[in-house]
């Protein structure tokens with residue numbers, strides 16, 4: 001609950017654009033039933049196309065195992081970068097919960113769209129940014145932290161391609177820290 005309040009405070013303070021479903025009642029430690037997250041591959045054809053997802057899994061809480069929903073992105077990475085990073089199917093699937101203190105991460109395809117002036121010069125590519133304390137991550141370097149206090153890249157999701165969809169199966173261990 002503390003993390004959720006912090007998320008909301010950061011979002012309101014930064015004025016970042018997120019769907020309301022990010023904070024819908026019951027989505028974190030709530031009563032939502034576990035569900036697979038799916039994205040049609042057809043939505044992820046062009047380089048740097050992306051889709052938002054919500055993946056629900058049961059996590060340990062003070063009330064026992066409870067379903068918790070983790071927002072994320074699936075991003076189509078250009079072939080040259082995907083090959084260098086050995087990304088499965090050229091896709092980068094990550095949690096949108098910042099590893100620093102759990103605020104939302106946003107994906108910006110253009111540097112100019114970032115909500116604050118970025119001092120990091122390495123940003124030739126689209127970027128992932130947390131507006132709470134201005135951590136920035138480079139999807140072209142596996143989520144490498146380029147600025148800010150985040151201690152690590154965003155957690156990743158395990159996925160398979162099934163029936164023309166990207167199907168999210170699990171969250172990287174540790175990713176439920178701010179769930």
Ligand code: FES
Pocket residue numbers: 098099100101102103130131132133134135148149150
């Ligand atoms: S919570 Fe993301 S930088 Fe602090």
